[in-house]
Amino acid sequence: MIAKRSSFKIFLAVQNALFLREVNVRFSAGKLGYFWVIFEPLLQIFIFVAVKMMLFGRNSSFDYPVFITLGFVGFNFFRHILDQTMGAFNANKGLYAYKQVKPIDTIVSRVLVEFLVTSIIVFIFVLFGLYFGFDLNVDNLGMLLLSFIWLTFFSVGFGLFTAVVSTFYDSLKKVIKLVLSPLMFVSAVFYSMQDMPQALKDLLYYNPLAHFMELIHANYFTVLNDDFVDYNYMLMWTLIPLYIGLWSYRKLEKRIISL
Secondary structure, three states, X not given: XXXXXXXXXXXXXXXXHHHHHHHHHHXXXXXXXXXXXXXXXXXXXXXXXXXXXXXXXXXXXXXXXXXXXXXXXXXXXXHHHHHHHHOHHHHOHXXXXXXXXXXXXXXXXXXXXXXXXXXXXXXXXXXXXXXXOOOOOOOOHHHHHHHHHHHHHHHHHHHHHHHHHHHHOOHHHHHHHHHHHHHHHHOOOOOOHHXXXXXXXXXXXXXXXXXXXXXXXXXXXXXXXXXXXXHHHHXXXXXXXXXXXXXXXXXXXXXXXXX
16 A cells, blocks of 8 residues: 655645756856856946956045945846746646646745755855955854845745736736846945944835845945844845735635736
8 A cells, every 4th residue: 555645745746746856947058158157247247347446446445346246146046046947937837737746836846946056056155255365254154154044035035026917917027027127236245334324324214125235235234234234124024025926826826827
């Protein structure tokens, strides 16, 4: 008699299959696929660091290449999770014929793949930093890791919410993708809020990503602080989209599968 598998074992088996499938899709362009996924962020950082050095010189109270690397890694992590989760439901419609596969499983697997890609990129950054002598001394490693974990929950919550809505209103994807590029310039990726005038701080306060980027930078560099960060505001932007996303998914799961 064949023993019946538990729900958790079925979930793990589904995630294993979906994870391998997503890795194959992300790196499907052969060697060039690996190159662009891993080295495109390096190229972006090199360009922005070079522009900053040419325009403003090297005067800074912190190691600017490391500063901008942290910002890029954090923002791209959010952007890629959002982009991947928005298209997860529609991209895997054929798999819903298998009862074990649920739409939300595809989001989990895509987030795990994004963790893998980001971890590889961070590892390469560390190697570059050691070779070129950049400041790799973290002020508070534990809080830095917690900041990225919090950013993950924020990204997943927002991504799940947009995934459900965009399944029925496809135009939302186009709007979000249009907003993501300029959003990077108002999210404290390239600058510290300590150096900004109060009027600009008051304006950027309403962007939750600016709080996350500032928190990440503050936990890495001793000379930076988290005075700008509003933890209650970040918590609100994490829990509300996550709750609405989970609630709406639960209510609309059958419709998502049947579309």
